[in-house]
Amino acid sequence: MIERATRYTKDVQDFLERVHHATNIEILEHMQKTYADVSVTTVHRITSRLVxxxxxxxxxxxxxxxxxxDINVEPHDHFLxxxxxMLRDTDIASEIRPLLEDSIGDGCEISGNLVVTGLCKKCNKELKNETNHH
Ligand SMILES: [Zn+2]
Ligand SMILES: [Zn+2]
Incomplete structure (x- = not known):
């Protein structure tokens, strides 16, 4: 039993090394390709323990x-x-933070990690194509 748990944990880590970010459901879908009997409870237990x-x-x-x-445990920013x-690791240059604070104004200070939202390359292309076709 211990051996199987170790194998599952390694598999979860390998999967995240490859995809960088994933939810329990995405991890479960990946695991079930190899181990049909893995349950969401098992995945939840593994990810909680790894955190x-x-x-x-x-x-x-x-x-x-x-x-x-997130497999990357260092503080970092994201593009969403x-x-x-789709989530992508990014590091917003430290020079940009004071510029953002200036435009927010009122002495507000940015802390923690930033999430910038937009459209990824693939979606941008797909949505543009759609507009052209209609
Ligand atoms: Zn990340
Ligand atoms: Zn996208």
């Missing part, structure tokens, strides 16, 4: 407010596609 051990961080939530995990929910 506790500092092996996974919490990324900005996915659509429907689903918890999303508002169409397909």
């Amino acid at each position: 506790e051990r500092g092996k996974l961080a919490l990324a900005p939530a996915a659509k429907g407010n689903a918890m999303r995990f 596609c508002s169409n397909c929910d």
